[in-house]
Amino acid sequence: MSYQDLNGLSLEDQVEWYKAAIHSIYDGVLVIDSNEIVRLINLEYTRITGVKPEEIIGKPLRDVRPKAQLPSTLKDGKERIGVYRKEGNVEYVVDMAPIKLQNQIIGAVSICKSLTEVHTLSKELEKNKERLSRLEQQMGSIYQAKYTFDQIIGTNGGLKEVAYLGRKAAESHLPVLIVGESGTGKELFAQAIHNASSRREHPFVPVNCATIPASLMESELFGYAEGTFTSAKKGGKLGLFEVANHGTIFLDEIGELPYDLQAKLLRVLSENTIRRVGEARERPIDVRIIAATNRDLHQLMEKRLFREDLFYRLNVLNLKIPPLKERKQDIEEIVYFILNKHTNHLQQESGYVLHESTIAILEAYEWVGNVRELKNTIDYAICMANGKEIYPEHLPSNFSKSTPVEQQGAVSTSLREAVEATEKMVIMKNLARHGSALDAKKETARTLGISLATLYNKMKKYQIGEF
Ligand SMILES: Nc1ncnc2c1ncn2[C@@H]1O[C@H](COP(=O)(O)OP(=O)(O)OP(=O)(O)O)[C@@H](O)[C@H]1O
Numbered sequence: 001m002s003y004q005d006l007n008g009l010s011l012e013d014q015v016e017w018y019k020a021a022i023h024s025i026y027d028g029v030l031v032i033d034s035n036e037i038v039r040l041i042n043l044e045y046t047r048i049t050g051v052k053p054e055e056i057i058g059k060p061l062r063d064v065r066p067k068a069q070l071p072s073t074l075k076d077g078k079e080r081i082g083v084y085r086k087e088g089n090v091e092y093v094v095d096m097a098p099i100k101l102q103n104q105i106i107g108a109v110s111i112c113k114s115l116t117e118v119h120t121l122s123k124e125l126e127k128n129k130e131r132l133s134r135l136e137q138q139m140g141s142i143y144q145a146k147y148t149f150d151q152i153i154g155t156n157g158g159l160k161e162v163a164y165l166g167r168k169a170a171e172s173h174l175p176v177l178i179v180g181e182s183g184t185g186k187e188l189f190a191q192a193i194h195n196a197s198s199r200r201e202h203p204f205v206p207v208n209c210a211t212i213p214a215s216l217m218e219s220e221l222f223g224y225a226e227g228t229f230t231s232a233k234k235g236g237k238l239g240l241f242e243v244a245n246h247g248t249i250f251l252d253e254i255g256e257l258p259y260d261l262q263a264k265l266l267r268v269l270s271e272n273t274i275r276r277v278g279e280a281r282e283r284p285i286d287v288r289i290i291a292a293t294n295r296d297l298h299q300l301m302e303k304r305l306f307r308e309d310l311f312y313r314l315n316v317l318n319l320k321i322p323p324l325k326e327r328k329q330d331i332e333e334i335v336y337f338i339l340n341k342h343t344n345h346l347q348q349e350s351g352y353v354l355h356e357s358t359i360a361i362l363e364a365y366e367w368v369g370n371v372r373e374l375k376n377t378i379d380y381a382i383c384m385a386n387g388k389e390i391y392p393e394h395l396p397s398n399f400s401k402s403t404p405v406e407q408q409g410a411v412s413t414s415l416r417e418a419v420e421a422t423e424k425m426v427i428m429k430n431l432a433r434h435g436s437a438l439d440a441k442k443e444t445a446r447t448l449g450i451s452l453a454t455l456y457n458k459m460k461k462y463q464i465g466e467f
């Protein structure tokens with residue numbers, strides 16, 4: 001309201017109006033005239049200093065408050081900011097300024113702020129800081145990567161080289177693209193890279209681009225400003241990129257990222273900033289991106305479903321994880337790693353053993369679901385086993401439906417090899433079923449319609465150990 005707006009009021013009412021305004025100020029106010037006489041104090045001044053209007057108004061300031069510095073401001077015309085004062089138990093700070101009219105100093109004003117309130121506010125701030133750090137800790141434990149490179153088992157079929165590249169990737173902040181069939185360990189690698197990097201104390205945020213609806217994807221990734229949607233949260237919403245700040249964001253199934261968002265992701269990669277939906281300002285962000293896919297991105301690029309510029313930006317370090325069928329020599333080690341996990345809280349071996357025939361069957365299998373399928377298979381077998389030894393019959397039913405040869409695709413195998421592989425498997429399965437004693441071998445030979453001697457010969461030929 002300007003001065004003129006009060007014109008309709010009588011002079012008295014105008015004075016009352018200004019008084020009311022000054023009394024409503026939440027800081028203490030004291031005004032002196034050019035003769036150092038106190039002309040005005042407000043309610044808050046009395047509350048802070050305990051000095052009542054009748055004790056001070058109309059009197060020279062220094063008569064009532066000998067240590068007051070306001071007369072000096074009146075004299076030299078200089079502001080004095082943040083002067084500390086203590087009145088009994090009350091602490092406060094004072095800002096002092098001259099009052100000027102047409103370049104003449106006509107008085108001075110002092111504004112007091114009680115420190116008691118500042119103390120209360122700083123206590124509150126302290127409490128909120130604690131809450132924030134607790135929340136940050138909780139968030140840290142939600143978004144924590146648990147796997148390390150030590151838990152990546154196997155060295156064959158190129159896995160060793162991929163692990164080496166992964167460790168190298170951990171030393172840098174460059175984007176990583178992990179490619180591999182389902183269940184080959186893409187997320188395992190992403191977590192291991194994060195945990196081996198300098199970002200390990202910060203969040204690892206996994207995002208599955210295939211499961212977030214396209215319409216929500218942008219606000220999930222980048223957040224939104226308050227009031228953007230009718231259902232928007234007060235204060236807006238933090239996007240996953242902001243949650244991952246200083247850490248790693250794992251964009252799983254990147255091939256499913258909607259095309260328009262691919263451009264926005266590219267911007268994040270090149271500018272290191274994000275923009276919340278409905279907000280104009282860019283926020284700086286420091287996030288390492290690890291993307292993964294089991295799809296052929298080249299094919300998607302040809303179909304214009306994946307942006308080439310984004311591909312080249314992400315594909316700085318490319319980790320191609322070989323499927324399990326290309327590293328069958330790793331199967332036994334992985335199986336024992338899984339078996340031992342069943343008691344690893346005791347740091348002991350689990351005591352489970354795989355019968356040789358079981359290993360042969362596992363090694364002959366196709367493993368379309370890779371290590372995840374192997375894990376599930378072993379969990380099933382542990383559940384089915386009666387003791388600590390795992391026989392082929394403890395494996396899920398799909399392992400008995402086909403012979404190893406059928407699984408490998410008999411088309412490329414000679415008939416003799418196919419017959420031999422089948423013969424070996426049938427013998428192993430029967431030996432496993434009947435046991436290792438002499439009687440059991442006799443029973444096996446009888447079931448198979450061969451003599452005991454032939455059985456022994458065939459066991460030798462196929463290097464089937466003593467059962
Ligand atoms: N080399 C390995 N050594 C030990 N465990 C492994 C290995 N590879 C994968 N695993 C385990 O197999 C399971 C599947 O791995 P992960 O989830 O990382 O695969 P993925 O490639 O991300 O699969 P998807 O494409 O289906 O998402 C996990 O339990 C993981 O710990």
Ligand SMILES: [Mg+2]
Nearest residue numbers: 183186187252
């Ligand atoms: Mg995965």
